[in-house]
Amino acid sequence: MSTLATDLEGRAGAARESLDAWVREIVGWHFDPATGSPFWLQWAEKAGWDPRTEVHGFDDLHKFGHFEDEWLRGGPVRRWVPKAYADRPIFVFETGGTTGIPKSRVAIDDFRTDYELFSETLPEECFPQGANWLMLGPSGPRRLRLAVEHLAQHRGGICFCVDLDPRWVIKLIKKGWMDHLKAYQAHVIDQALTVLSAGHDIKCLFSTPKLIEALANRLEEEGSSIKETGITGIFAGGTEFTPQWNRFANEELLDGVYMTPTYGNTLMGLAASPPSGPAEGYKITYHAPQPRAVLQVVDADDAERVVGYGETGRVMLTTLTREFFVPRFLERDEGEREPPCEQYPWDGVSGVRPFSALASSTTVGVY
């Protein structure tokens, strides 16, 4: 075994020890009557066991079974607020909600912390400190607007925002109103072009794959390009990324502008990906911001079994922050398990796509 491999193994072991310690701390916090949230305290009462004495590390979280996202629908939303934070200003972020009651998640500082950690992964030459940002994507009840704006501010910049309402986009698609869909996308891109042309010295962009495509195509029609607008770095997220799309974007849309794909949602922080180009087959591998969140890839038919490296399985998320505890939530995504790497000495997941058993009922990639 090479020195490098031994070193990585050692770092992975250390990361695992830190994770176990963090799990004990977070479980201790959420199930302490003085600090925990009403939801988890009541849950423990009904369950009849005390997680503080029975959870000694990450593997013990299996005793919780699986977090059910249906628990997040409807109120009172304060049942999720840890008692220790009862007097703090509370944000609520929503996910879903095209029809019916959306799922809600409370937050205080998590989104700031998550995006500050993500900020450390951004290369300075592409996302210069002090540069201004354009946030071109879903805002409204979602976390993204505040999070991206905080990222910009954290890096010393100012964030300009153009909104997109994904719930309306999904309705347009379901109704087959494709002309309206095109018009709405054009309306969004019009606003982006206006901001980009207004002398705001914007160098960094957050956007989604579909909007990046639309922006690049429109700029090209007008004899320009993303690069020519002055943008040097793109933080892309919001929907699924395939290696093929990553290649298409790099070869045909970006003209050398750096793009970092991310994987995240309201329940977790932001999973970053190491740079991936032709040498890696444009494969995108995400690593969660451990220990605050952990991504595992488990057998689709037996979620107790983590699949082997390179094998396909369903993505399982565990969120471990003082604001929010989500043990072993089975995501609506699948992918391949990836080994630890230099930058992230813990497991990752690649090829993330809608979980095939549920895919037919999910409208994805709408924005």
Place this chain on the structure above:
Amino acid sequence: MIHFPALRWGEPYRSLDIDKVVHFDTGEPVAEVSQANPGIVARDLRKSLRARSALREVPAAELLAKVKKAAELFSSAELPLGDGSQTPDEFVRQQSATTGLPEHMCRMNMEKLRYVLDHIDEILISLTRRLDPDILSRGYGEEDGIMRSYQATTPVLGMVLPSNSPGVHSLWLPIIPLQIGLVLKPGPQEPWTPWRMTQAFFEAGVPRQAVSLYPGLGDVGAAVLNNCSRSLIFGGTATVEQYAGNPGVQVHGPGFSKILLGDDEADNWERHLDLMVDSVLVNSGRSCINCSGIWTPRHGKAIAAALAERLGPIEPLPPDDPNAALAAFTVPGQAGAISADIDAALGEDGVDEVTAAHHADGRLVSRERCDYVRPTVVYCPSPDVAMAKKEYMFPFVTVVECEQRKMLGAIGPTLVATALTNDAAFQSALLDARNIDRLNLGPIPTIKLNWLQPHEGNIVDFLFRPRAFQMAS
């Protein structure tokens, strides 16, 4: 392994996203297909004007000659396929392997496509009503001393193609000679015909930049529809309803084709039994022009029994057997769902599955990797039962008792109606019935098309609009 790249205005593009197409019976991979992503479609189609420009650089008569040459190449030449090549026999075997269609039916469809290309000049004369092709090419011209002007409604025609019946490709063959580019999204199990036809065009000298081929999933089909101002799509009733009233989309859905017996001819039904069997069975009942309903004022039970005698005993045979009459269902669960839907509709009074007596083990034949549904004949005592409106993608036919005077009001949308009657009043009513698209008066099988006539709308009218044009001398 054969690899199908996407074609971006004729240029091969190998995607990182690969779909494997497998043999329907053995599960062996037959080919890999590069999957396009919707962004590529949207981006390429911004340059669709170039496709028409490239075609307009070739004089219309010359283009027609190239397409006729492509007919010969398609049916007899060894043509490029991925890194290698493909003979016509290999084409037939490979198409059968992934679609489940018996090989002799694949060959029949191949010959059908060749026939259309061979007669493309006559077809265009018919569809354009003898308009000088140069008028469509240039946009204007005098005809019998009168100025005519036609404007193309689109530089390219988008097509979202099916996997189930290769014969439908005949619909897009007249497009290239009209100097309109092609944007093809093949069905997942049937990449073979679009690819081979495209290669035949290229070998014959049709400009490569006139054709794009984008294999992919539904989102790629949606991208084709969203970025072409004129498209054809093939699908089920839901697809038809989704695009109904959209002037940019011509939808080809279930045919609900029928044979209608008039009062005057009903007693002679036995004379027409061969015509009925052929109309139901040819191409394994997969075409929209296959008959799925025989409507008669009397003798319904006898007709159903006679059809069941002929169709009921037919069993699945290996795809290379020249007597194979049934195509396999290769999409998991599809045949089972169809069979269950038939079961659900059998509950109404008087509805009788007449072929059941021939199917000791049931109509559904399940294999390890595919399924078959055996030919099914159902008697319906009136048009009011739900079964009377059913159509499926296999040899399935209902025999519906219905008075002649109520027939046209009850049959619903009908792509092909073969009317067996000499009653002048009924014939006149049939000619006026707007729910019938193609009308055959007399004993013509529903599956026998006259290629010189329009199919579900004249493609020339879809792609060109006549307009006023004056030019100062």
